[in-house]
Amino acid sequence: MxxxxxxxxxxxxxxxxxxxxxxxxxxxxxxxxxxxxxxxxxxxxxxxxxxxxxxxxxxxxxxxxxxxxxxxxxxxxxxxxxxxxxxxxxxxxxxxxxxxxxxxxxxxxxxxxxxxxxxxxxxxxxxxxxxxxxxxxxxxxxxxxxxxxxxxxxxxxxxxxxxxxxxxxxxxxxxxxxxxxxxxxxxxxxxxxxxxxxxxxxxxxxxMTPVTTTVRLDVEAMGRSDFMGVGPDGARIDGYTMPGAWSLTTTSKLYNADGTPYTAAQTEQCHGSNQQEDMACTAAQNIHFSYTYHPADxxxxxxxxxxxxxxxxxxxxxxxxxxxxxxxxx
Structure with missing residues (x-):
């Protein structure tokens, strides 16, 4: 055969x-x-x-x-x-x-x-x-x-x-x-x-069951994102990717440290002529968002x-x- x-x-x-x-x-x-x-x-x-x-x-x-x-x-x-x-x-x-x-x-x-x-x-x-x-x-x-x-x-x-x-x-x-x-x-x-x-x-x-965590919006997180903007329901961040991870979250709403939505008025506080200074100002506001992913390992x-x-x-x-x-x- x-x-x-x-x-x-x-x-x-x-x-x-x-x-x-x-x-x-x-x-x-x-x-x-x-x-x-x-x-x-x-x-x-x-x-x-x-x-x-x-x-x-x-x-x-x-x-x-x-x-x-x-x-x-x-x-x-x-x-x-x-x-x-x-x-x-x-x-x-x-x-x-x-x-x-x-x-x-x-x-x-x-x-x-x-x-x-x-x-x-x-x-x-x-x-x-x-x-x-x-x-x-x-x-x-x-x-x-x-x-x-x-x-x-x-x-x-x-x-x-x-x-x-x-x-x-x-x-x-x-x-x-x-x-x-x-x-x-x-x-x-x-x-x-x-x-x-x-x-x-x-x-x-x-x-496998994905992991959901809270990520602080610091300068590094902003660098790993595609877009940050403000919509009718508050501010959001798009396209954030943790190093090597499989991102299941494409768009995340931004929240203040006390859990309230991050507003358009707050974003205006960090609008200037220097991008690096604006990012540092935004990071100092202690904002966070929820992120669901599969870890790299x-x-x-x-x-x-x-x-x-x-x-x-x-x-x-x-x-x-x-x-x-x-x-x-x-």
Whole structure:
């Protein structure tokens, strides 16, 4: 069975190996370029020049890193569509199932071997790509931050491996149920895309209970915010991000030390011609706001948890396929 699986899979394996080799060369070159640029322009830069150097670095390498990450997000989908969906439907459409499933090897063993080997191959290809991209983009991620950002989190380290296993087994399951290759491929792509969109928006942040704390609005906090203004219901601050954290709060109302809302009249007291003096004046007013987030040290816990979730879903799909094929009628 292993030899037969390899014979049927060798074309896909060769294409995947070739594509991975090309990507590896590109990512090694890109990673070395970023490391040299980081060492030359960012490390040891003077205070006045650091802002411009960081901006130039992000502008130069932001697009290549984003494109490489987007491609990695597409790899599991391609695996599900082109490896998973045709796995069983190809046998059905070519009528070879009547011969293969009536030999000494049972259909359950036939499917178990194929699912095991091709799932491992899917995980290996995606895992190697993820490893290369994580190393290549290391300096960029270090500078830009945002490890919890939806696309960055899903295209680094461990979780792409879980996506690959899930996508392949999802394709195999849909193919087993639909029995036609093209509809199975289309459905696999649609379902996997929905999962990839819904998960970071509605599920990921609830895998662990977030932390809610009170943050004092000092000069550092103002520097980590995008905007501070006054609305009809009082003053607010937008876009504050604790270092390395995953912010779940985008807009926060500002309050005085006694708990009363910070008002427009109070903001006028610190409006002058010097921005640094205005920030120092505002910080002296002892203002605070509520902030909900996931701490930076939870990153690897999120990675392992999400990998476990997709690993569990993959095992459930594999078990369903093995049970279903025992009662399958051509």
């Amino acid at each position: 292993i030899w037969l699986t390899w014979r049927q899979f060798r074309t896909q394996a060769t294409v995947a190996a070739g594509a991975l080799a090309v990507l590896a060369i590109y990512l090694v070159i890109l990673g070395n370029q970023m490391r040299h640029a980081y060492a030359d322009d960012i490390v040891g830069c003077l205070a006045d020049a650091c802002t411009a150097a960081r901006r130039d670095f992000e502008e130069a390498y932001g697009v290549p890193v984003a494109l490489a990450g987007a491609l990695l997000l597409g790899v599991p989908a391609l695996i599900g569509v082109f490896w998973g969906a045709p796995l069983i439907t190809r046998e059905l459409e070519e009528k070879t199932d009547r011969m293969v499933w009536n030999q000494s090897v049972t259909r359950t063993r036939w499917l178990a071997v194929k699912l095991t080997l091709l799932t491992l191959a899917s995980m290996a290809v995606t895992g190697l790509y993820s490893l290369l991209l994580t190393w290549s983009a290391g300096r960029y991620d270090q500078l830009a931050g945002g490890r919890f950002a939806a696309m960055t989190f899903a295209a680094r380290n461990l979780v792409p491996i879980g996506y690959a296993a899930f996508a392949f087994l999802l394709g195999a399951t849909i193919g087993l149920l639909v029995r036609r290759t093209l509809p199975a491929m289309a459905l696999t792509l649609a379902v996997f895309a929905v999962v990839q969109i819904v998960l970071p928006i509605t599920v990921r942040q609830h895998l 939870r990153y690897w816990r999120f990675q392992w948890t999400e990998l476990a979730v997709f690993g569990g879903l993959s095992l459930a799909l594999a078990a369903f396929c093995l049970l279903r094929i025992r009662r399958y009628s051509s």
